[in-house]
Amino acid sequence: MRRTGWLLALGLLSGCGGAVVPVGVQDPRLPAAARRRVADAEDAVSVARARLAEARAEAAETARWRSRLQAEVTLGSATDALLAMAAARVALGQAEIDRGEAELAYARARLAQTYAEASVRHDLAVYELGPLTAASEGALAELQARRAATRDARLAAEQAAGTFWQAYGAHVRGGGDTRAYWLVGTAP
């Protein structure tokens, strides 16, 4: 809920940010250092967008794998652990998406702020920087929270993997059939 609220607020601020007219990295009125800052901020948005897309693709693949597992896999005593590992990985995928969204939101807020600062400093336009700065700081706080959540999800996934491999080892030692794992159970 807290995250949703933040994203909503950021969305609204993005609307405010929409009022900030972008400055071009080739604008001759800007000194080289300012142009570099603008370019870096724009680059950060591109990078964040790409990371988010990658996170979404991976998460979708993991979700498909989990669905297939739920429908088909039977691995004796290790089945539950395998499903739990899949669930943890799906959760991790979602956490990665959340983090990616937070990163993108932060990058956009920083970009709006950078445009505005550059404009103000070099007399291209007049903006009230306070709300933009506050938006960036809020986005950064949200990003930190998402990073922490991702770390937690990663640890949970690792823990689930440990549990699964323990169960898998026991299954193998007990002479269990592992074909289901190889045909369906392995991650995509």
Added chain:
Amino acid sequence: MHRVVASLGLSLALLACGAPPPPLPDPPRVEALRARITKARNAIAETRVALTRNRGTPQEVELWVRLAELIGEEARYHYQVAKVREGDAKALHVPQVRVLKGQAIALYTRVVREWPASPQVPRALFNLGQEQRELGDYPAMRAALQTLVDEHPAHPLAAEALIVLGDDHFDRSDMAAAGAAYTRITQGPASRTVGLAFYKLGWVRVNQGDCPAALEAFEQAIDRTQALAGQPVEGATIDVRREALVDLVYCFSRQRPPEQAVPFLRAKAYSRDAYVAALERMADRFGVMDQALGALGVARELLDKGPDDEQRLDDARLLHGAVRKTERYGQVGADAERITAVVLRRLRRPGVPEELRARLSAEFEALVRDLATRAQEALFKGNPQGKVARAQALPVAQAYLAHLDAFPEAASRLAVMQNLADVLSAADEDFEAGRWYLATADGQPAGGERARQALYEAVVHFQAALEAGPAARRRLERVVARASLRRAGARLLAEGKLDAEQQRKVKFAIARSWYDEGRLREAADRLEAVAFEAAGTAEGDAAAELLLDAYNTRNDALGLLNAGRRLAAADSPVSAAVKARIGPIVLAAEQQQLDELSLAAAGEEGGDPQAELAAFADRFKGTALGERALLNAFVAARADGDTAAMAALADRIEREYPQSSQLPGLLAGMGRAAAARFELDRAVRIYARAAAAGGADRVTLATAAGQLRMQLGDSAGAQGELTQALAGADSPAQRAAPAAALAGLLARTAPPAEVVVRLTPLAGDGDPRVLAALGLAQVRVGKVDDGEITLQRVVERGAGAEAGPRAMALYGQAEALARTLAGFTPGDDIDEVTEFVTLVDVTEQAYLKAAREAEPAVTSAALGRLAHMARQAGQRLAGLSPPSALSAEQGARFKAGLQARQAKLEATATEALATCEAQVYAQLHFGPAGRACLSGQPPAEDPLTADRLGARTVAPADPRLEPLRAQVAKNPEDPATLRALGEALLAQGDAHAARLALAAAVQAGGGAEELNLLGLAHHAAGDRGGALAAFARAAAGGLEAGRQNLADGLRQAGLSAAAEAALGRFPAGRAGGRRLGGGS
């Protein structure tokens, strides 16, 4: 209506114009011949007219010969007319021919008879022979041609005559005579006739059964004719080169090795047509002779170069037979392609009946398959399962591929694919072998043993192909190999009929394929499964190591760590050897994870590295990794200047890892951080704590604590810290710093007797700072001899001694002399007076020597003391009475000399004081010695002391200072922040701390305002000399407050005159800055 008709007519006319003309038939042959007869007759008539006009002229003979030729020509036309009319009747009865030829013969005979010497005679004889031959009068012909040959042997027509004569003998089977005639030509000059003669001679030799001679003659025919190639050919009726090449085949096949046939014919043929014609003849010949070796090359050459006609199918059959019979399979791949190409061209022709198509397809499919399988049998002969040379195997594979391409519907296709895969496997062509095994499996009934075996072989070969490395395969092939391997492996696993070893290999191969592809997440899940399932096997061990490598390559230290721990766990089935190898990897992973975490957290915008690392330390509490995490967190906190976090972390490290070797260093870092934030009491405490924790830096840390206490005016505390530092020092080198600090502290703050007591034990190390302080103290307490000895140790170091100790030592020596001088009272003896004067001079020089060392405090003290000594000595000299041994006059001169000496000494004193005053401003030394000079009175006592700092007022912790401290910690070179912090501390009454912050501000580039503030802080702390120096610098910087504060400070020091002088020395400055006693 008319317009319609006209239009239609025009259209038709246009159509007619546009249409091609109707074909005109060739004129009848007879009519053409008759036209020629008419022309010949006209020519005959004209020639006869010419004869009548040229009787008796040289041209007459030629005209007769020409007339005879025209008549003979007409006769031939008549003969041809008759032949056309009567068809191919063997015997033609044409009276006019006989008449005309008779006329011609008569004319030739007349020419020969009447003009025997004419050059026209050979022509007449040759033509005569020809006419007679055509009339069937062969004896006459022979006679005429023989006459020509005999009487005109060099004439070109003689060779032609010999050809005719030879042919005549040949026709009558008189081979010897024919051969003689032809041979006679070949011995003559080069001409086209020579080539023809050789050709005919060749046939003569063939008929004589002499093949070697025949072959030679045919070759000569080709070569001689070829030599004249390009010359104009008149009336040639036979292509000697082509005919000879074709006709020599018979004898070649009998005389020469068969494998030389193709190269020989290729070398001798002058055109593709001739070459193919000869090859075809040779193929027939070898076929008849059943000569497979020869047929092999000839058939290949015909299939490659021959026209695409029916005969090629025979050539293909011939080739199959030849290869099979010779068992020469080195080119079986190319041979199979030759055969399939011929057949496919044939089958693709439109109009080939279906029945023929099926028959040909079946026939040649069998032939190609036969060739390939026989080649494979030969390949594996004596080595059924072994590897074969790639160069030998590839042609066989090529043959199978040709078969598969040409006959996709063949019933044998599956077997052929299996054979192909086997051959490729034997040749180590793993990728291709894998592909064909997979294709074979696809063609087999699912679930069958053969399909399973093929799938397994496919997996094995794809894996081998991938193991060959990237360089051995193109990228596309690697992609195909991996995908195919996984497909085949999945099918095998799904069937579940593999034995344990096969299952292990297949699973490992699948996992490996993901790994090789760089899809490491997918690879990790499979490799770990193999590691557990196949523990103790080569595959299991390899999977374990690849698993860790996969995580490592992904830079997933956490994954690597956890996987490594699982594999290395006690209940892990992984072999002991692998566990032993995994141990260090896990250890390195732990370190790596921590490093990555530290790096990533510190590099992240808005990241919280301390929290990250602290959380990590929680996970690994009690381990070296946990300790290192806390240490890294401490480093991160220090980078942020977060002393609170540093303290918390240091406490935690001290609590959880009391034996940590990093603890002293960490505390030292904390101390430095606190000092950088001007949390000086805290810094002192931490330094002391760090020193107490031991470690290599304990002496340095205790010394730092002592020095900091000195700065804060805590002399007793400073002595304690320095004493502790000295106690912890193990060597003179370690003792040097604390000893020097202690010497400086004692020299400034302790009575000389205490200095002697405290420093004497340290003198043995020979540190010049200690020795200088000790020596001076010894002099001061009256141990002049000891002092001189001690000070001499410093001076003897020469240029190597530090400036400060050396200057102090020289000053001490001067003080020792001054004390000696003070205690020396000359008696009633002129020598003693002289000695006194000499001692005064020596003392003066000693002070001057000390003053020249450019050590401000020593310079001021030496000059002041010089003035005092000079004035005192002068007064003493002036008060001396002349020795009683002198006469009155001598006594008066003695007295006058002493007074002059006194005057000179007084001048020295005055000059020394003036110089000292000037030095105070030049070197900005306003300490006790400097102030003594400013007072205008020479110091009666040794002024080389320091202002004693007053008691410090420790300000309570003020959170409002925190931002300034944090800012200063991050940027210690920011004068504005340093000044703000100094002002704040000063405002709180902590002048001791404030002066350190303000000194740092000045050091960082602060100006007159900062200097003035520094002066205020010094003044408040009790450092009067420091305060006056700072004010003087502020005044020099143009700040009026500095100028006024300098004057006020001097007044407070009882130097009113100096204050006024100072105001005169500096012009009035700008407003701003605080004043002593408050206000601005």
